Amino acid sequence: MTPTRIGVTGATGQVGSRLLRHLRAAGFEVVAVARNPLGAALCDAVAPDVEIRVGPLTPDEGQTQVLDDCDVIVNCAIESSGGIPRQAYTRNRGLVDGLLKAKALKWLVHFSTVAVYGELITNDPRPGSEYGRSKLYVERYAARQARRRGIRCTAIRLGHVYGAGIARSREIIEFARTPGFALPFGGRLPSNAIHEDNVGAAVVRLLQQGAAHDVCGLCETSHTWRDVFDWHTRCVGLTPVHDMPDAESTARREAILRQSPVRDAIAWLRGLPIKSLVRSPAMFDLALRALVKTPSSMTKAVSDINRRTGARGHIVRANAAAERAVAALYLSDGVPGPFLEIPGAPADGLGSEMERARELRDWYELWRRPRLRAATAVPVDPNITPAGSLAWK
């Protein structure tokens, strides 16, 4: 089918806002839906040439769906759980139900996540977090409900998105600026990551050519973490990050795989501040009373144990302070396919290599150093030192 009007939810989000620009650039008629005037204003700031509608995504009985006239809806929205885990299921199920009420809807493209395979993907992928479980549940619910209503549904399991101003890129750059940071396994592992422009381009291709599968992964399958880190450091002029030795990487990976509630409980028990209890005034006095009546050989033995174990605790804490925790995703295997096809980057304009690098650099310049009147600054020309800024490295 050729879409006539595409509705996009989550249009202010990192995926949705970028997608709007790609869909418009590809010539689609696009409607962005925002839940309130602030969302509409933010959307307008990102994609001013897109039609923006303000309304609820989950209309009440008798209320019209704000995307009633769209034959395709790309659902990038996520309902927050509001701190109540159960609501991650109920609210997102409600969101899907609301979208499926759109009268002209023929195809629902639903964004899911690689978290459905677990935080640390192994040869036995399964959700290892509540977030992953709820996303998998909603993905399956959407497929079931869409099928029941005769609507096509494609679920996209989206990889770790990076790009200018996106949290993943910020994390990568913070790692790169951290002295002593080393990339596990030298970055040889598949990244399961994807640039925001590649998300946009892949969805455009999907809408133009249709989907071969109902559930697809979306990430740069040929890229390793080394590729992703090097791209970031190259764009912003930082030195490439070091490699972490394989033995240390394996140890960290196994530590994550060994995690269990029992281990956590034992670690908590070990971490109980027993010494502070003994040092409290009344208890300390009691302990002294006991110690004066204890044979010296015994107190000496206890003292030695205390010195040994105490030093061990200090060393563990010093090591923990020195090394920065590396998230499981940097130690993970690749996600299983099938994958959406990602077209090559255009030579210029939106999504081109040059544009991606420039945007990352502009964002980095705004983020890394203070300067006079930053908030309304125009994009930075790397060859010009902005007036009032400091000559920071």
Place this chain on the structure above:
Amino acid sequence: MGRPIGFAFRGICFLSIPRLPQRARHWDCFIVSMLTVQLEAPWKVGVIGAGVVTSGSHLPVLVNMPEVSVKWICDRSLPTAQRVATSYGISQAFAETTHCPDVDVVLVATPVGSRRSVVPEALSRGWHVFCEKPFALTLSEHDMYVSDARARGRQIGVAQVRRYAKPTASARTLVRQGVLGPIERVMAADGFRMRGTGRGGGWHLNDRAAGGVLAEFGSHLIDQVLYILGATGASVRECTQRVHRGLELASSLVADVSKASGPPIPCSMDVSLLDDLCNGVYIEFAESMLRVGLGFEDTLTLLSKDGEHVAEFATAEGAGSPVQGFYLEWKDFLRQCRTGEPSAVDAATVTTTTALIDEASRVRTGAVEVPAA
């Protein structure tokens, strides 16, 4: 009126105690203290506005303060008020302030644009008023509230809670002592790309509230800068804003901030919902720079002129968490109510902040109003 009686009674009893024998004095002290605890009733506090800041920040602190008893919550949405009241064990909820019984102190946590009738009413009923920030959108409005409170002998304060954040409180001391030399300029920013607005998001940027980020988020940032510097006045040199669909999403202003002595300090203050900025207050000295983190758990760092990390200060003053911050500001305001002496949250100390926001919105140049698509 129980409070003065309590003090007077305790005073009389203590005067009589030294004449008692030692053992009797001990027991009398106990009895007297019990009596004064009974007489010195806790502060009766009412809450107007049952939004996120009330339920998430003020009430958890207030219900844990032994000297406070929260009597009621009032919100134009009665179900919301009832829900919040139930979750904090507060007995009464109202939709109209006219129905609320009298209290000693009232927290006004409604959007700034909708409190123009609330504050005068609260003062007219003889309540001390503690307002959430931003206190007022114009200087005239600010002065009106303060002079009204003074005329009625009531106290009025503003919850500029970030003043209590450890980095901010410690930076103020460092600047006051002048150990790093004279300040050359200040660059402050609080910007992030807002990527989700949620279900009810956006209220704080509508007309009923402040109409934009400068008042809503900028009131924190501007106040932090002025508080750290110990400013006595400020004038806006230039202000630029990015406005979309009538909502101000980014503001950038340069102001000259005056202190009691020395030349004015040029300060740049940026707030944005569109871009990540280099967040923090950066105070530039001749040989170094001080980075003041905006949050409670943030750091106070000494940098070289080219941005290299030199040292981190172990901050001793202030609050290390928002909960501590809210607690300390309430303690200060209640002390102000009891003694009548201005505290760090006295509304008069926020005058320059309001003046700067007011002036910025009037003198803004090059405001970009982007027409709706």
